[in-house]
Amino acid sequence: MEKDVEIGIFGGTGIYDSGLLENAQEIDIDTPYGKPSDTITVGVFKGRKIAFLPRHGKKHTIPPHMINFKANIWAFKELGITRIIAPSAVGSLKEELEPGHFVLPTQFLDFTKSRDGSFSEDGRVIHISVADPFCPELQSSILKVTDEENIGIHKDCTYVCIEGPRFSTRAESKFYRTTGADIIGMTLVPECQLAREAQMCYASISTVTDYDVWADKPVTAKEVLETLGKNVETTKKILTKLIEKIPKTRTCSCAKALEEAEF
Numbered sequence: 001m002e003k004d005v006e007i008g009i010f011g012g013t014g015i016y017d018s019g020l021l022e023n024a025q026e027i028d029i030d031t032p033y034g035k036p037s038d039t040i041t042v043g044v045f046k047g048r049k050i051a052f053l054p055r056h057g058k059k060h061t062i063p064p065h066m067i068n069f070k071a072n073i074w075a076f077k078e079l080g081i082t083r084i085i086a087p088s089a090v091g092s093l094k095e096e097l098e099p100g101h102f103v104l105p106t107q108f109l110d111f112t113k114s115r116d117g118s119f120s121e122d123g124r125v126i127h128i129s130v131a132d133p134f135c136p137e138l139q140s141s142i143l144k145v146t147d148e149e150n151i152g153i154h155k156d157c158t159y160v161c162i163e164g165p166r167f168s169t170r171a172e173s174k175f176y177r178t179t180g181a182d183i184i185g186m187t188l189v190p191e192c193q194l195a196r197e198a199q200m201c202y203a204s205i206s207t208v209t210d211y212d213v214w215a216d217k218p219v220t221a222k223e224v225l226e227t228l229g230k231n232v233e234t235t236k237k238i239l240t241k242l243i244e245k246i247p248k249t250r251t252c253s254c255a256k257a258l259e260e261a262e263f
């Protein structure tokens with residue numbers, strides 16, 4: 001199996017192939033936690049080895065509450081990946097975060113209910129820090145790209161992760177707004193915390209697809225897909241430029257996440 005892949009991309013809603021990779025091959029991986037969301041496409045882009053896995057599966061058959069996050073992260077780790085870029089679709093909890101805008105999540109509030117969010121188990125007790133749950137080095141590369149390409153992005157946003165697959169009630173949505181959070185989605189938790197436990201760098205680029213239901217009308221999956229469709233080329237542009245920007249060696253502390261975390 002390939003062990004020298006550098007960068008992994010988890011395609012989110014609306015992004016089912018990277019369309020970037022040369023000499024692409026499909027890799028079918030099994031993990032101690034079962035199968036990842038689909039086969040993983042591995043190939044080369046600008047001289048760097050990249051893997052792509054759509055977290056909902058290539059045909060979007062896996063709802064957010066049924067994604068095997070542990071298998072997905074494990075499979076990326078097996079391939080040697082140290083950096084993960086995770087595009088995602090989010091609802092807006094703030095007027096100024098408009099559908100079509102890009103957002104950089106830097107914090108999360110976890111409102112999921114029944115997800116297996118840790119590799120810690122009987123006999124292996126791990127308490128990682130997620131004080132800053134996303135990789136600062138990857139985030140700064142994302143911001144350099146959006147800056148250079150003149151693509152607007154809202155920084156320092158807090159992502160509420162809900163269990164899904166249903167959207168929120170009006171009362172829930174209004175409550176999430178009182179927390180000061182900015183955006184809402186169903187997938188970045190536990191994805192980002194498992195990446196941290198696996199000592200991998202992880203950052204997301206989120207696209208605002210809708211105003212969540214606090215605003216007025218209920219959000220629909222159709223609306224989400226329509227907004228994503230308009231943004232998908234820009235998201236891919238960010239990804240291509242980002243791959244060139246990511247430094248070869250890591251200077252952040254993600255690689256040391258387990259130091260002082262295990263009993």
Ligand SMILES: CSC[C@H]1O[C@H](OP(=O)(O)O)[C@H](O)[C@@H]1O
Binds near residue numbers: 011056063064088225
């Ligand atoms: C189709 S709307 C809800 C769906 O969209 C987001 O997916 P992702 O984070 O993978 O881009 C959201 O989290 C839900 O899974």
Ligand SMILES: Nc1ncnc2[nH]cnc12
Binds near residue numbers: 090091162186219224
């Ligand atoms: N309003 C919303 N709530 C939860 N997840 C979403 N993904 C996209 N829009 C969303």
